[in-house]
Amino acid sequence: MxxxxxxxxxxxxxxxxxxxxxxxxxxxxxxxxxxxxxxxxxxxxxxxxxxxxxxxxxxxxxxxxxxxxxxxxxxxxxxxxxxxxxxxxxxxxxxxxxxxxxxxxxxxxxxxxxxxxxxxxxxxxPSGAISGVDALKAASIAGINKVILTTRKHPNAFKGVDYVTKNFRLSGIKTNKVLFNGSASLAVKYFPQNVNVAAVLGLAGIGIDKTQVRIIASPKVRKNIHEILIVSKAAKIFTRTENILHPHNPKTSFLAVLSAIAVLKQILQPVKIGT
Ligand SMILES: NC(=O)c1ccc[n+]([C@@H]2O[C@H](COP(=O)([O-])OP(=O)(O)OC[C@H]3O[C@@H](n4cnc5c(N)ncnc54)[C@H](O)[C@@H]3O)[C@@H](O)[C@H]2O)c1
CATH class of the missing domain: 3.40.50.720 (NAD(P)-binding Rossmann-like Domain)
Incomplete structure (x- = not known):
């Protein structure tokens, strides 16, 4: 109606x-x-x-x-x-x-x-281009020991990122290269347009300083891949999301848009399913 x-x-x-x-x-x-x-x-x-x-x-x-x-x-x-x-x-x-x-x-x-x-x-x-935020939110009620996000993207996805330009030569990356390994708070600072997912994980779980992030430039991947390991008092959780890129902005994953639409549904519709 x-x-x-x-x-x-x-x-x-x-x-x-x-x-x-x-x-x-x-x-x-x-x-x-x-x-x-x-x-x-x-x-x-x-x-x-x-x-x-x-x-x-x-x-x-x-x-x-x-x-x-x-x-x-x-x-x-x-x-x-x-x-x-x-x-x-x-x-x-x-x-x-x-x-x-x-x-x-x-x-x-x-x-x-x-x-x-x-x-x-x-x-x-919205959760954005990752899976597992629902379980993370529930598990955090019992207590979380560890959250580790590993993000793999094609080197082109890091074009124009100051931190990368200063420290790496993107065109020279021929095999997997770890661009960053540290806290989600630093990842967000150095990769503001790339790791909103790290911010969401930090906010939903054990906080932005304790959430760990590894960012890898991978010339062979054509998708944005996010793996998440959560160790908690309730469960050990591992998720892997292989994202199709948004046709108008390869830095953005298609699932991120759909995730926003799913939140809109939660706001607008009378029956809400999922955590
Ligand atoms: N939460 C997630 O999972 C997730 C996933 C992908 C992207 N994002 C973020 O969402 C945002 C939008 O992504 P996108 O792919 O649509 O980017 P986009 O570059 O395609 O579009 C951004 C638009 O915002 C406009 N803009 C910039 N600064 C503005 C301001 N101060 N006021 C009004 N408009 C402004 C730009 O002109 C542009 O049209 C980015 O910050 C991106 O990092 C979040």
Missing amino acids: PKKNKLKIGIVGCGAIGSSLAKEIAVNFRAYAVLSALYDIRPEKAESLSRKIVKSTKLSVTSLDALIRKSELVIEASSAKAAWGVVRKSVCAGCKVMAMSVGGIVGHLDSLFVLAAKNNTQAYF
Whole structure:
């Protein structure tokens, strides 16, 4: 039964993820939600996406504040640098918020809990391109000893990452090369556009400092592969996810978009399945 009061959803960042989500909301969630506004730091991207969806630029707005005024749920799909500003402003305005650039939120989680509670609203962080977050959340209630993430991507996925450019010559990598081995907090700092999954794992499990991350450039892989080992008081868990790349941004996995859609379903639909 379609709802009378549809949730108004605004999207910040009209790139690979934002565009996919906008189309999904406009088509498959139309019984429950309405796309209310689109904002991008490059206005032509919001205008172009609006034209594709409603055949005019009427959904595009020129500031984050304008988007928040038109929305009840704000989806952040922009950059790690912008993420906390988007989340903070949205929550302070009483909007729900779903953030994709999770790496930009670490360090702000305590403030987020306080602000969300004070403004009686919720913030959501999709699992992204990994499997196992459901089990990690449950296991962490009993106690977690260890969480190790091993990420393998083609060297091209690390193009433009300052830490890699300074320390490695990507074109010279012919066999598996460990680019990073350390805490999730450092991984997020050095690979802000690559390891949102490390941030999610840290936030859902034993924290960002204790979660361990290995990042490997692997010339033979054509997928983004994430392996996770969790040792807990309840279970030993191992997951491996071989991700197909998003057709419009090879740094982004297709599953990350679907994960956001799955969270939207949890928010919008009356029956919620899974942890
Ligand atoms: N949680 C996950 O599992 C996961 C997976 C993949 C990507 N991500 C993150 O999601 C975000 C979006 O990914 P994408 O693949 O769509 O990237 P993209 O580069 O395709 O699109 C990003 C868009 O955001 C816009 N933008 C940048 N800064 C902005 C700002 N301050 N305000 C408004 N718009 C801004 C850009 O102009 C661009 O159009 C990135 O931060 C990425 O790291 C998260």
